[in-house]
Amino acid sequence: MSNALPAYRKLLKRTREIALLDSANSLLSWDKETYMPPRALDHRAGQMAYFSGQAHRLFTARKVGEWISDCEQHGFAPGSDEAANVREWRRSYDHKTKIPARLVEKFQRLCAHAREAWGEARQASNFKRFRPHLQKLMEMHLQFAELWGYTGSPYNAHLDQFEPGARAEDLRELFAQLRPEIVSILGPARERSAATPRSVLHGHYPVAAQQAFNREVAQALGFDFAAGRIDTTTHPFCSGLGPKDCRLTTRYNEADFTQSLYGIMHEAGHGLYDQGLPAEHYGTPLSNAVSLGLHESQSRLWENHVGRSETFWQHWHPIACRHFPELARLTPAQVTAAVNHVEPSFIRVEADQVTYDLHIILRFEIELKLIERQLAVADVPAYWNEQFEKSFGLKIAKDADGCLQDVHWSIGTMGYFPTYSLGNLNAAQLMQRAQTDCPALETELARGEYATLLGWLREKIHRHGMKHPPQELMRLATGAGTNPAAHLAALRKKYAVT
């Protein structure tokens, strides 16, 4: 054990202390979204700012930089746990120290105002109200990219925060392969799914029954309720509050129980990853998720590849009927068809599995053009609407259905969107490989047994934390870096497109 190196030991101690602060902040944030009374907001904001500040101060201290340098000079064995931690500490330290505190504060203020303006702009469906904020944000994004440093596109500096090692040029190529294939699937898939619209599911499904059913499903997938729970929020999320404390949230639509069900299967996918991270490394990068694209692969795998399969409904339909007697009017095949209905629509978060990535590709192109100064902020709505119509065949009548629909830009994230598509591709690729590696998988899934699949994901993905960079982890798990083949094959199979 090379922990004998004093600088490494000090880093462990320091980052574990930071984890105590960060995890308290996670609880403060979770409570803010779930149970906090509204008038408590001011004090809560003060608490969260204080803990973030303390954690930032502890990590960006000059001596932390010196300890990291000491570790680098010591040179831990390539492939060792220590080398992985040091690599990630360095990435994070540079990321956090290269921006002067004054700019961080300016950016936070800007985001607070931008978030508010976005809300109003979206409400009024008027991009002009948000435009000056986005303009200022883009200027700072460029400034940050220069301070962080990058090769190729300045977009790479931002991408790297969410997907270490990802590059705009690679994504451009990936999406260039993906897009025409999706378009070729879309026509036939739409046609084949036209007979069973989502609305065949409509009925009355009481919240309490949905909660009971969702819990039964999440438990069957392997979510440990002794180390986690489900609450209700407007915007569903999964939050890890500590090594044995993972909180999922969802919202309920009493007319359609599948919305909260797939919400929970999605968040439980994130939660299973969280619960599978190695607790013994808690507080260090080795117990963090490797990237957003991998995190999203876990949620998409359970939601789409497990949950939207006919196999799933053959097992769960009779159980669902015990919770929702009126569901007996539909067959498992009809439920499956309804939850796989394909139809181009305006809103990304409501998109089906086929069109989803077209929404992402559009956002990626616009983000890239904005940061490379090939598109003016003022021209975003026109460009969005034009490109959207080309892809989806739908005319956008209002900004709220177009470039104002997503919160991301207003909260200062740039380069986040592509990780959703990486998640889709990774999910399919992992599922395909799990099926190859575990021949009995389909039989087990048909019995509603998920231990083999979860075990495979634990072994291949969860237990590694940030040990390997994301693409290396994908190669170790599946034999190849992220690529569209498995995703397209799964869609073609599902919609019987040859």
Place this chain on the structure above:
Amino acid sequence: MSNALPAYRKLLKRTREIALLDSANSLLSWDKETYMPPRALDHRAGQMAYFSGQAHRLFTARKVGEWISDCEQHGFAPGSDEAANVREWRRSYDHKTKIPARLVEKFQRLCAHAREAWGEARQASNFKRFRPHLQKLMEMHLQFAELWGYTGSPYNAHLDQFEPGARAEDLRELFAQLRPEIVSILGPARERSAATPRSVLHGHYPVAAQQAFNREVAQALGFDFAAGRIDTTTHPFCSGLGPKDCRLTTRYNEADFTQSLYGIMHEAGHGLYDQGLPAEHYGTPLSNAVSLGLHESQSRLWENHVGRSETFWQHWHPIACRHFPELARLTPAQVTAAVNHVEPSFIRVEADQVTYDLHIILRFEIELKLIERQLAVADVPAYWNEQFEKSFGLKIAKDADGCLQDVHWSIGTMGYFPTYSLGNLNAAQLMQRAQTDCPALETELARGEYATLLGWLREKIHRHGMKHPPQELMRLATGAGTNPAAHLAALRKKYAVT
């Protein structure tokens, strides 16, 4: 504004920082009791120990002592806000710094073990299992008293933590007055209440209906649900998580809705005090409750003087019947009689208003004898049982019904019990004075209107925080220090004892 004194300004800044840590710890603790999944306990304990340690370190720093001395030398005007804060900072600083860190840790470990042993001992109803722990705790209590310093009984050093300025000799005299009077009321009160036992209330009251009714009552009393909420726990409590964030909890018995109702009226009484503390002084003693005896007066006033009156049930009975249709079988007078039924019993927390203080007097006498070395720990059960039989006329068959029933000693509190009785006496005294000061009060209470009563408590008690020591505050509010007259008069009136 004397805040121009640099030392005072530094103390304000420091104690507000500590309040951020303490209030985060309050949330961590609230969540632990309400929603935290069980396996999260280890990490949670680590977080809470870290934040307590940080807060302790920040407050006990040598320079904090210097700032306090600077303020004392400066000499703020007597009666000023600054003088009150400095007085309380000094009390707290001396309290926290006079015990070496090593002893604090030893005590915390001891308490952790004692708490566990108490749980087992109570389960087995065997005092011997708890005895060695209580023995060690008493030794440390004596050691702490010596380190803190005291005049008269070493018990005074402990009392002062919970009830600043309270003294064993005063309490002994107070209880000597109180006890024979209670005994003289007990006989007739028992007789008069014998016709309507608590069990006439028994029925089936669904939790959801109880929650709705309790909320309606708490809202009517003036509890601000935009700055607070109610959740469910095994052991009910009220916790202030910040200036606009007060969380009450209760537990439900579906056979008797009045248990959760009075639980909520009690905790809401604490909560109304919390919500009435001056938020502009948050983080300083001026926004803290003045003592446990005053805090408890607020809960007892709303629970007993408002909630257990016939006036209360005349207004609320028809509303309660909307929530619990089966309650229509009883009249308001019958409900009032049932919730005021008097019957000596073993368990303090289940005691009626007449016998309650006899439970406290017994505990006070034993604590005092223990710390003054007039009673050996080994002799506690025999002494308890003997004294209990004298007071209550009941023979104790097992320690769980006697000296093992309360958690307090096992968690290291000594001198806490008397504050419950001070709360009872203060509550009656305050209510009596409010009735004199506000002639329309009874008419308003009969209409279910509580604004005048709450306004009077806000004005006389809540808004002052720790500005005045508890007995001075009682004199300012009622014209006299805590005494048994109003409490006894209220009991005599309630049970028509002349």
